[in-house]
Structures are given as C-alpha cells and as structure tokens.
Amino acid sequence: MITIALDAMGGDHAPRAEVEGAVLAARQYGVRVVLVGIESKIRAELNRHSHRGLSIEVVNATEVITMEDSPSHAFRKKRDSSVHVGAKMVRDGKADALVSAGNTGAVMAIARFVLGQLPSVDRPALAAAFPTAKGNPAVLLDVGANVDSKPEQLEQFAIMGEIYYRTIFGTRRPRVAILSIGEEEMKGNELTREASNRLKQTGLNFTGNVEGKDFFKGNVDVIVCDGFIGNIVLKISEGLVEHVGGMLKKALKSSVSAKVGYVLSRHAFDEFRKKIDYSEYGGVPLLGVRGITVIGHGRSNSNAIKNAIRVAGELCRAKVNEKIEQELSAVGAGVRV
Amino acid sequence: MITIALDAMGGDHAPRAEVEGAVLAARQYGVRVVLVGIESKIRAELNRHSHRGLSIEVVNATEVITMEDSPSHAFRKKRDSSVHVGAKMVRDGKADALVSAGNTGAVMAIARFVLGQLPSVDRPALAAAFPTAKGNPAVLLDVGANVDSKPEQLEQFAIMGEIYYRTIFGTRRPRVAILSIGEEEMKGNELTREASNRLKQTGLNFTGNVEGKDFFKGNVDVIVCDGFIGNIVLKISEGLVEHVGGMLKKALKSSVSAKVGYVLSRHAFDEFRKKIDYSEYGGVPLLGVRGITVIGHGRSNSNAIKNAIRVAGELCRAKVNEKIEQELSAVGAGVRV
Numbered sequence: 001m002i003t004i005a006l007d008a009m010g011g012d013h014a015p016r017a018e019v020e021g022a023v024l025a026a027r028q029y030g031v032r033v034v035l036v037g038i039e040s041k042i043r044a045e046l047n048r049h050s051h052r053g054l055s056i057e058v059v060n061a062t063e064v065i066t067m068e069d070s071p072s073h074a075f076r077k078k079r080d081s082s083v084h085v086g087a088k089m090v091r092d093g094k095a096d097a098l099v100s101a102g103n104t105g106a107v108m109a110i111a112r113f114v115l116g117q118l119p120s121v122d123r124p125a126l127a128a129a130f131p132t133a134k135g136n137p138a139v140l141l142d143v144g145a146n147v148d149s150k151p152e153q154l155e156q157f158a159i160m161g162e163i164y165y166r167t168i169f170g171t172r173r174p175r176v177a178i179l180s181i182g183e184e185e186m187k188g189n190e191l192t193r194e195a196s197n198r199l200k201q202t203g204l205n206f207t208g209n210v211e212g213k214d215f216f217k218g219n220v221d222v223i224v225c226d227g228f229i230g231n232i233v234l235k236i237s238e239g240l241v242e243h244v245g246g247m248l249k250k251a252l253k254s255s256v257s258a259k260v261g262y263v264l265s266r267h268a269f270d271e272f273r274k275k276i277d278y279s280e281y282g283g284v285p286l287l288g289v290r291g292i293t294v295i296g297h298g299r300s301n302s303n304a305i306k307n308a309i310r311v312a313g314e315l316c317r318a319k320v321n322e323k324i325e326q327e328l329s330a331v332g333a334g335v336r337v
Numbered sequence: 338m339i340t341i342a343l344d345a346m347g348g349d350h351a352p353r354a355e356v357e358g359a360v361l362a363a364r365q366y367g368v369r370v371v372l373v374g375i376e377s378k379i380r381a382e383l384n385r386h387s388h389r390g391l392s393i394e395v396v397n398a399t400e401v402i403t404m405e406d407s408p409s410h411a412f413r414k415k416r417d418s419s420v421h422v423g424a425k426m427v428r429d430g431k432a433d434a435l436v437s438a439g440n441t442g443a444v445m446a447i448a449r450f451v452l453g454q455l456p457s458v459d460r461p462a463l464a465a466a467f468p469t470a471k472g473n474p475a476v477l478l479d480v481g482a483n484v485d486s487k488p489e490q491l492e493q494f495a496i497m498g499e500i501y502y503r504t505i506f507g508t509r510r511p512r513v514a515i516l517s518i519g520e521e522e523m524k525g526n527e528l529t530r531e532a533s534n535r536l537k538q539t540g541l542n543f544t545g546n547v548e549g550k551d552f553f554k555g556n557v558d559v560i561v562c563d564g565f566i567g568n569i570v571l572k573i574s575e576g577l578v579e580h581v582g583g584m585l586k587k588a589l590k591s592s593v594s595a596k597v598g599y600v601l602s603r604h605a606f607d608e609f610r611k612k613i614d615y616s617e618y619g620g621v622p623l624l625g626v627r628g629i630t631v632i633g634h635g636r637s638n639s640n641a642i643k644n645a646i647r648v649a650g651e652l653c654r655a656k657v658n659e660k661i662e663q664e665l666s667a668v669g670a671g672v673r674v
Contacts, residue, residue: 147526189484212572216580235549243553251605261602268595
C-alpha cells in the first residue's frame with residue numbers, strides 16, 4: 001500500500017482541512033496516510049470523522065513552521081517540524097511521498113536537504129498546472145524552485161515535466177514548449193534560444209515557443225521557463241484572477257438589476273470559479289528530489305488536500321522518479337554545472 | 338500647437354478607427370493631427386466626419402506595414418510606409434510625436450532607427466499601464482523593447498517610468514518598485530538584486546520589490562523589470578483576461594437562470610470590462626527615443642486612438658524627453674555598456 005506522509009500543520013486551515021482531506025483520500029484512493037504534526041490537535045480533529053477501517057496513522061512532531069519562517073530558519077531551527085519529520089519518513093523508507101500545504105520555500109528547502117536530489121538532476125523544479133480554454137491543463141515549470149536557470153536546466157525541466165504530464169493527465173505524447181515573447185525561434189532571449197536548440201535534439205514532442213497571449217489556449221501541454229519568470233507568471237495569474245473577481249463583484253453590486261442578476265447566476269459563477277482554481281489539480285510537485293514531494297496551496301481546503309494526496313499516490317505508483325532518473329541519465333552526463 | 342503624426346494605416350480597424358480618433362482628439366484636445374497613410378482611403382473616411390475648423394491634415398504614404406511584417410523587413414523594404422513617413426516628420430521637426438496602433442515590433446524598430454535615442458539613454462523601454470484594485474494604474478516597464486536587460490538599464494527604466502507616471506497620472510512622488518519573487522531584498526535573481534542596490538542610491542521613491550501576487554493591488558506606481566519578463570507579464574495578463582471572460586460567458590450560458598442573470602447584470606459587466614481594458618490608458622509610450630512615440634494596441638478603437646493622441650500630446654507639452662535627458666545625464670555617465 002502506498003504511504004503518504006501528510007504535513008498536518010501546513011495550510012491556512014490546518015489541521016482541520018488536512019485531517020478531513022486525509023480521511024477522504026484514504027477512503028477514496030485506498031492509500032495509507034500518516035498525519036504528521038502535533039498529535040493532540042490531530043487526534044481532536046480525527047475524532048470528528050468516522051475513519052474505521054481506513055489506514056490513517058498519526059506521527060507526532062512538536063514544531064510548526066509558519067508562513068513567516070524563512071526557509072533556512074525553518075530548516076535549521078525547527079528540526080522537529082511536521083515537514084522535517086515527514087521528509088525523514090520518506091528518506092527512511094517509512095513513507096513513499098511527502099505532501100504539504102505549508103510554506104512553499106520551507107518545504108522545498110527541507111525536501112532538498114533531507115531527501116537530496118536524484119543523481120542525474122541538476123536542479124529540482126516546481127511544476128504548476130493551469131486550466132486552459134480547451135480543458136487540458138498546461139503545466140508550467142519551473143515556477144520558483146530556482147532563479148537564473150541555464151539552458152541545460154530548462155532541458156531537464158522539459159523532460160521531468162513531460163513524464164509528470166504523461167503520468168497524471170494520461171496524454172501519450174504531451175506537447176512541450178518554451179515560454180517566450182514570440183513564436184518564431186529567434187524571438188526570445190539567450191536562454192530560450194539555447195534551450196530551443198537543445199530541446200530540438202531530444203525525442204520530446206517539442207513544438208517551439210509559446211507566447212504569453214497563447215498560454216491559456218491549451219495548444220501546448222508542458223511549458224518550460226526560468227524559475228524566476230515562472231514564479232512571476234504563477235503569482236501574476238493568481239493576483240489577476242483575484243483582482244478581476246473583486247472588480248466583478250463590485251460592479252455587480254452597483255445596481256439592483258445587477259444584484260438580482262448576480263444572485264440568479266450565482267451557481268454558474270461558483271462553477272466558473274472552481275474551474276479557474278488550480279488547487280483542483282492537486283498541488284505542485286517538486287520534481288527531481290529523491291522521494292515524491294507535492295506542495296499544496298496555503299489556502300488548500302480538504303478537497304485540495306485530497307487531490308494532492310491523489311497526485312502524490314499516482315506519482316509513486318507510476319514510479320515517476322525512476323523514469324526521470326532513467327531518461328535524464330540517457331540524455332547524458334555533463335549536464336551538471 | 339502640438340502636432341501629432343498619426344499612422345492612419347496601423348491598427349486592425351484602420352483607417353476608420355484612426356480617422357475617427359483623430360477627429361475626436363483634434364476637437365477635444367486642440368491638437369493638430371496629421372493623418373499619414375494612403376491618402377485616398379484616409380480622405381474617404383475623413384469625408385464621413387464633420388471636421389471644419391479642426392486642425393487635421395493628410396500626408397500621403399504609399400506603403401502599409403502588416404502585422405506579419407518582421408521589424409527588419411518593415412524598416413528596410415517599406416521605406417514609404419505610414420510609420421516611416423510619420424517618424425521622419427518627427428525627426429525633421431514637422432511633428433512633435435508619432436502615434437501608431439500598428440505592428441509594435443516594426444514601429445519600435447523604425448522609431449529607434451529614424452529618430453535615434455536620447456544621448457543619455459542606453460535602451461528605450463515600452464511602458465504599459467495596468468488597472469489596479471485601488472484605481473491608480475501601475476506602469477510596468479520594460480514590456481518588450483529589450484531582452485536580457487542589465488541592472489543599469491533597469492535603473493534607467495525606473496527614472497524614465499517615474500517621469501512618465503508623474504506627467505500622465507499627476508502623482509507627485511510615484512512609488513517605484515522592482516518586480517520580483519519576494520518582497521525581501523535578497524529574494525530575486527542577480528538582476529533584481531543589483532538593480533535594487535542601484536535604485537536605493539537614486540532620489541526615487543523606491544519601495545523595494547513587488548511580488549506578482551501584489552501586482553494588481555495598487556500599492557506601487559512604477560514597476561521595472563527585464564523586457565522579456567515584462568512582455569510575458571503583459572501578454573499573460575491579456576490572455577488570462579480573455580480566457581476568464583470566455584469561461585465566464587460559457588458558464589453563464591449554462592442554465593436559464595444564469596442567462597437571465599447575465600442579461601440583468603449586462604451593464605455592470607460592460608463597465609467592468611472597460612475597467613480591465615488597458616487601451617483606456619491610451620497606448621504604450623516608447624520612452625527614450627528622440628521624439629515622443631506612442632504605440633496603441635492593434636485592436637484600438639477610435640476611443641483608444643483618441644487617448645493615445647492625448648497621451649502623446651501631454652508628453653510633448655510636459656517636455657518629457659528633456660526631463661529624461663536631464664535626469665539621466667545627472668545620474669552620470671558610464672551607464673552605457
């Protein structure tokens with residue numbers, strides 16, 4: 001049975017959302033979930049659910065990482081944090097994957113230090129799925145594990161992202177593209193031009209550059225970029241959706257008929273909001289570390305936690321890390337810089 | 338009287354939107370507008386409007402740059418294009434500013450070659466205004482005149498953007514920030530860290546880093562970044578607004594009550610859409626060239642053209658280029674690389 005170490009103290013709604021998500025996932029996906037964190041708090045939440053027959057365990061961890069902790073502080077000063085204890089379980093073979101909706105920087109740092117990287121991986125990458133107009137998600141990586149990425153790293157991101165996409169979204173030959181400022185090959189910067197040359201020589205289904213304006217159209221599946229840029233794209237998108245939602249609400253409160261209209265179309269709005277909420281995709285895997293690690297949004301509700309556990313389980317079952325190691329080592333040594 | 342050379346053949350709705358926008362601007366702002374392009378077509382449109390007493394002229398240019406023309410092709414092979422003829426009018430002192438809603442790359446290339454740069458400017462930059470939650474726009478630059486910008490160029494962008502913001506939006510001390518992946522100074526890449534060190538030593542109202550998630554909140558006025566990143570931010574935002582709008586429409590067609598709701602709230606929707614449409618801000622100036630140049634969106638309607646002419650006129654009146662040259666030369670030589 002696949003065992004998931006779940007940071008029960010991570011998200012904004014922890015441990016309530018975490019415990020509920022764990023119960024849902026254990027029931028629906030038949031995985032074992034180990035809730036890691038302050039045992040008394042976790043048990044109090046667990047008592048609110050019927051979980052007989054489900055494989056749910058609790059492992060105590062006395063410290064909690066907050067959103068304000070710097071990655072290095074969280075790693076160095078809180079050795080008994082739920083993230084740290086969970087990561088060690090994965091390292092020691094007591095769990096197959098780590099899932100956390102906590103402080104992204106801290107989870108990344110701890111996963112990198114405690115688990116280490118796969119031998120052929122130069123830099124791990126965070127892969128985020130975005131909803132598109134055609135329904136298929138677009139996976140962007142790296143969205144913030146690195147800055148100042150090099151062409152050979154973008155090549156690795158593409159290979160890792162493609163394996164992830166195939167595994168989770170079931171596409172046989174995902175289309176791979178580079179995020180750039182024009183479709184033509186020469187349009188871009190030094191990094192994208194060199195990465196483009198490299199990607200053409202891989203066996204990937206590489207389709208060239210994709211522009212920002214086409215990002216959400218759904219014509220490509222895996223999009224690679226420097227981690228600085230990817231993080232900005234992710235955060236700008238979140239910020240813009242929030243901003244547009246806020247402005248829309250304000251506009252719809254401006255007159256009686258608009259208010260009535262809003263009430264009537266409420267259900268459609270909620271469905272719509274769900275679609276643009278990428279927490280539905282079940283968190284963001286940190287690809288390239290030795291041990292599956294999935295990071296959920298801080299705002300994760302129990303459904304998002306459940307989905308993150310599902311994704312972690314699928315990545316384990318599909319032996320994604322073995323595949324990454326195999327394909328990257330086939331691309332050849334001399335990648336590391 | 339300020340004279341604007343308007344590329345009448347540029348946008349998707351040219352020359353109709355251009356001619357109508359010129360008439361509106363000449364009437365409202367008391368500027369002289371020279372419509373540059375295929376004279377017969379311009380005159381045919383002009384005859385549809387009453388323009389007695391308005392200062393509107395037509396200058397013939399036989400060639401038209403399309404959206405498909407590469408910048409170098411447009412510049413080299415279409416020497417009698419409306420953009421080229423308009424730029425030469427500015428160079429020769431026959432007009433004070435060039436306005437075009439045409440092919441952005443071509444307009445930039447021609448403006449740079451024909452007009453040249455201000456002596457102290459290392460690289461011109463495109464400055465785009467975004468609507469924010471607080472009402473004040475956020476101006477981002479560079480959004481695509483350059484790639485692989487250097488720290489000293491980001492410093493110049495900040496100085497030019499600040500002058501532009503003061504002039505057009507009337508803020509006495511605009512807040513200047515660097516787009517990055519965290520608020521703390523060390524969060525970012527090599528470029529942002531070095532640019533941050535430089536900006537602290539200027540007299541600007543520099544507030545540090547701004548993250549993607551806070552981009553639309555309206556807490557900063559001028560945001561600088563590398564042109565590759567800025568272009569991606571601009572295009573991702575456009576693409577996302579379109580995508581969200583499309584999904585919302587679909588959701589609102591999903592049931593009778595939602596449809597009725599949509600009809601009732603239609604006016605509120607339209608107002609909202611106007612607010613997120615940054616063409617309202619009147620185009621994107623190319624700061625740093627010798628002669629005011631404002632580039633409108635290809636989709637510009639007559640109102641957007643009118644606004645672009647207004648902005649160009651205000652930049653002329655405020656002697657923005659003199660101010661840029663003065664402030665940049667005060668920052669010191671040795672900037673050019």
